[in-house]
Ligand SMILES: NC(=O)C1=CN([C@@H]2O[C@H](COP(=O)(O)OP(=O)(O)OC[C@H]3O[C@@H](n4cnc5c(N)ncnc54)[C@H](O)[C@@H]3O)[C@@H](O)[C@H]2O)C=CC1
């Protein structure tokens with residue numbers, strides 16, 4: 001499908017793409033670039049690519065598909081480096097969790113003749129680093145593409161076919177719409193998880209030990225989400241601020257209503273809400289979005305994978 005795919009950044013998502021490309025024979029060669037030598041050595045030891053370099057510009061030279069797989073906060077610096085080295089006719093894409101910001105920071109560095117088609121596989125885990133990836137990650141998951149109005153349809157088709165070959169279902173939408181939808185389905189849920197686990201972390205020592213000892217599965221599910229990569233999520237909240245604040249505002253209004261229902265003992269209001277939310281959970285399962293036991297955080301999550309050890313990103 002492609003002669004040379006360059007992956008800039010080789011953490012959970014980059015390494016999952018590398019595994020999938022190998023498994024399905026989607027490229028003659030895979031070039032891997034990352035900032036730190038230590039991460040590169042890890043990727044090489046895992047055999048994720050055919051060439052390895054700390055120079056992103058070197059990796060993208062001669063590549064007909066380049067995918068940015070770093071935290072979105074690194075995109076500006078990465079693009080400044082690779083812009084002049086991109087081949088005319090190449091497809092440039094990414095996997096970032098936000099899209100409007102990505103379009104804004106990539107555009108100034110985009111050479112004539114390079115097809116920029118932003119992307120976001122809505123599939124992941126709380127793990128990070130090159131050893132966290134696995135080829136099945138994208139199977140039966142959505143991948144959203146946000147091509148501009150002037151995007152070359154042939155290039156878009158090639159990228160759609162690529163993600164389908166990795167097992168994904170693909171849908172195109174505008175960057176702003178993507179950011180609003182993901183704010184409530186992914187970004188705000190992560191913020192809530194970070195907050196509730198932070199609340200426990202700030203409890204007095206004795207109470208905290210009890211909470212951890214007796215933590216029920218609800219709290220444990222929050223801790224899984226709150227173990228997600230701090231740099232990646234910092235960048236999401238720095239770059240999708242407006243949509244997150246919009247959805248957070250609605251969430252807080254609803255929480256106030258619920259707080260009142262609890263305070264005044266309004267059983268029917270609580271039961272009515274909990275019945276509607278149960279129906280949402282069931283419709284997600286019916287739509288094939290869920291593969292495991294009830295679990296708050298996996299609304300966007302990955303298929304069950306054997307427990308891996310947490311690895312910090314490089
Ligand atoms: N973790 C998840 O569940 C999902 C993440 N994403 C998006 O995918 C992207 C990557 O996330 P993960 O793979 O989870 O992160 P990760 O932390 O596992 O890997 C990021 C990689 O980027 C490299 N990197 C960081 N700064 C760099 C720079 N300036 N130049 C070159 N390499 C650099 C790191 O060394 C690391 O190899 C992010 O933009 C994130 O928003 C998308 C879907 C799911």
Ligand SMILES: O=C(O)C(=O)Cc1ccc(O)cc1
Pocket residue numbers: 096097121122123124125126186225297298299300301302
């Ligand atoms: O692990 C989980 O539950 C996730 O929600 C994974 C995830 C994280 C970030 C994304 O942009 C998409 C999916």
